[in-house]
Amino acid sequence: MDYLVTQPDGELKNYISHYWVGTWNLDSTPPNDSYYVIASSTTEFTFGFSGSGKEDDLLFSIVHGHTQEPLQKMVEGYYHLIGVSIYSHAIPSLFNIPAYDLNREFLPLSIFLGGEGEELNDRIANARTSRERLEILDDYFKGRLKHQRESDVRMLKAIKEVKRFNGNSKIIDLASDSFLSQKQFNRRFKDFSGFNPKTFSKIIRLESAIKNYPAFPSLTELALKVGYYDQAHFIREFKELTGFSPREFWKLSEK
Structure with missing residues (x-):
């Protein structure tokens, strides 16, 4: 697997650990049909694709919450992932809910964010490259900062x-x-x-x-x-x- 990590800039550094992209070789490996999570102090927004090309389909988008135990979920077979790792303590500020509400959760993005999640899915699906998709995510979270709650x-x-x-x-x-x-x-x-x-x-x-x-x-x-x-x-x-x-x-x- 090829794995690329990008750091956020500016004020987002206090809320987001990193953006990431993972790609598997279509010719030498079968599609991934499970999503495995280890214990983590971050909540992940993850988008799964059938491949890394601009014509490949967005198969799923999920929010998996920070967790104290490993979790495994079945998903539609994918070869390419794009995600953002959000500090668990940023959840109250960015989404106005207690961080514990997302502990061990595994939710479709459209359920977690409603219509806003569906719009974000469309923008991610229609972008042509991983770089453009990461820029869309970066812009989305910068927008979230404008409505953030005060931290404890x-x-x-x-x-x-x-x-x-x-x-x-x-x-x-x-x-x-x-x-x-x-x-x-x-x-x-x-x-x-x-x-x-x-x-x-x-x-x-x-x-x-x-x-x-x-x-x-x-x-x-x-x-x-x-x-x-x-x-x-x-x-x-x-x-x-x-x-x-x-x-x-x-x-x-x-x-």
Whole structure:
């Protein structure tokens, strides 16, 4: 698979992790008929196509919410995907709903956005290239910023702390720094991020491990670097969140 990542610019960097394009070889692989998701701190807007050419059909568009467990859904066979990864904590600001409402959801874009989603589908389907489609998505989210809700500043600060320490912050300290009781903090954090603080921290630690994997020669060194107690703890939690052992997971990228 060819995989391309593009970073947003300007204010969108605070809301969107990245845009991405994935393409499979039509001549050497069968069409993909399942969509697999691992635990993730981002919500994805994904568009699936029969191929990467301008005449290829848009087969589906989905919103799959941030999740703490792997999910697999059957879809119409595709060879080409275009998507946008949105931080879970951006959901309240961009769409005026608690982030937890999208946790583990898998929805057609037209159901999530109604007529606005159908219009976005038409524009994406009629664009001629992946670049044009990414520009359409970028314009759409820039438009969303004009109507954004005010963020929960204390929860945003807590999320930044969790990410800064690779998911290894002490939750009791985060609550204290937010001037909230543990119960109040947990509730507000869940509404804002889509997860309770402990689960969010586990996912951030996993994402840190995946990001840092190429820099370490052994799983033990990687596990210790990102805050796992030992390699056994790392492997157990990795499999819980992805459905694969670390070695199985990274073999997938070689296909």
